[in-house]
Amino acid sequence: MTRDERRAALEQIANEVRACTACRLHEGRTRAVPGEGDPDTEVVFVGEGPGFNEDREGRPFVGRAGGLLVGLLGSIGWQRDDVFITNVVKCRPPDNRDPEPDEIAACAPFLRRQLEALDPAVVVTLGRYSMGTFMPGARIGQVHGTTTPADPATGARDALVFAMYHPAAALRTPALERDSLDDIARVPAVLQRSRDRRAGTPQPGGDAPGGSPIADHVPTPAAPPAAASAPVPPVESPAHPDDASQLTLF
Numbered sequence: 001m002t003r004d005e006r007r008a009a010l011e012q013i014a015n016e017v018r019a020c021t022a023c024r025l026h027e028g029r030t031r032a033v034p035g036e037g038d039p040d041t042e043v044v045f046v047g048e049g050p051g052f053n054e055d056r057e058g059r060p061f062v063g064r065a066g067g068l069l070v071g072l073l074g075s076i077g078w079q080r081d082d083v084f085i086t087n088v089v090k091c092r093p094p095d096n097r098d099p100e101p102d103e104i105a106a107c108a109p110f111l112r113r114q115l116e117a118l119d120p121a122v123v124v125t126l127g128r129y130s131m132g133t134f135m136p137g138a139r140i141g142q143v144h145g146t147t148t149p150a151d152p153a154t155g156a157r158d159a160l161v162f163a164m165y166h167p168a169a170a171l172r173t174p175a176l177e178r179d180s181l182d183d184i185a186r187v188p189a190v191l192q193r194s195r196d197r198r199a200g201t202p203q204p205g206g207d208a209p210g211g212s213p214i215a216d217h218v219p220t221p222a223a224p225p226a227a228a229s230a231p232v233p234p235v236e237s238p239a240h241p242d243d244a245s246q247l248t249l250f
């Protein structure tokens with residue numbers, strides 16, 4: 001898929017989301033939140049669903065949790081515009097309740113089509129419901145900070161999935177915020193591993209295509225911690241490999 005085709009496909013999906021009435025969540029929404037970001041990115045973050053601020057603005061992760069996500073991305077030298085951010089349900093559940101299974105199922109085709117268009121190398125799940133889409137049966141306390149090959153049925157045809165806590169949970173619990181900082185520090189290495197994997201380079205963890213089963217959650221070593229006063233080390237922008245001009249260094 002060319003860059004123009006990717007952009008057109010994502011815009012078509014967004015337009016369908018804004019008009020969607022496939023589940024009860026459309027009844028209470030102010031604005032649907034299809035997702036946004038760089039259509040040429042290699043990294044997609046998937047949260048659970050819009051909250052109060054997201055519902056008002058029609059954009060994902062714009063409240064306090066969004067602020068933390070931006071801070072987490074900044075800790076590895078990335079900006080939110082470098083990645084694509086979306087949710088498993090695109091309309092706000094009333095009173096910020098958890099999305100119901102039938103609502104997640106009704107909305108799943110939109111996420112699958114977004115992933116098919118983006119063809120990311122890495123899908124970062126934020127929270128239990130996003131994790132449950134890509135790592136069925138897993139427990140967030142056990143698999144955060146680990147990778148697993150994506151099931152191509154999710155739409156991510158050749159990606160590694162990396163699990164993290166939801167930023168809203170991290171805001172409530174300082175220990176989870178520390179875990180989230182440790183976890184996000186692993187993402188550049190996961191991206192490089194996925195690039196190697198997609199290029200067919202044998203992987204020490206055995207998760208090359210056709211390798212270990214999906215249930216194998218592979219711990220990913222964290223990047224060495226940077227000194228507090230040290231400048232942010234150069235990190236390769238997570239741009240889509242089709243767009244060589246985007247492969248810049250920060």
Ligand code: SF4
Binds near residue numbers: 017022023025026106
């Ligand atoms: S949550 Fe998804 S399936 Fe439900 S109305 Fe919104 S866009 Fe449609």
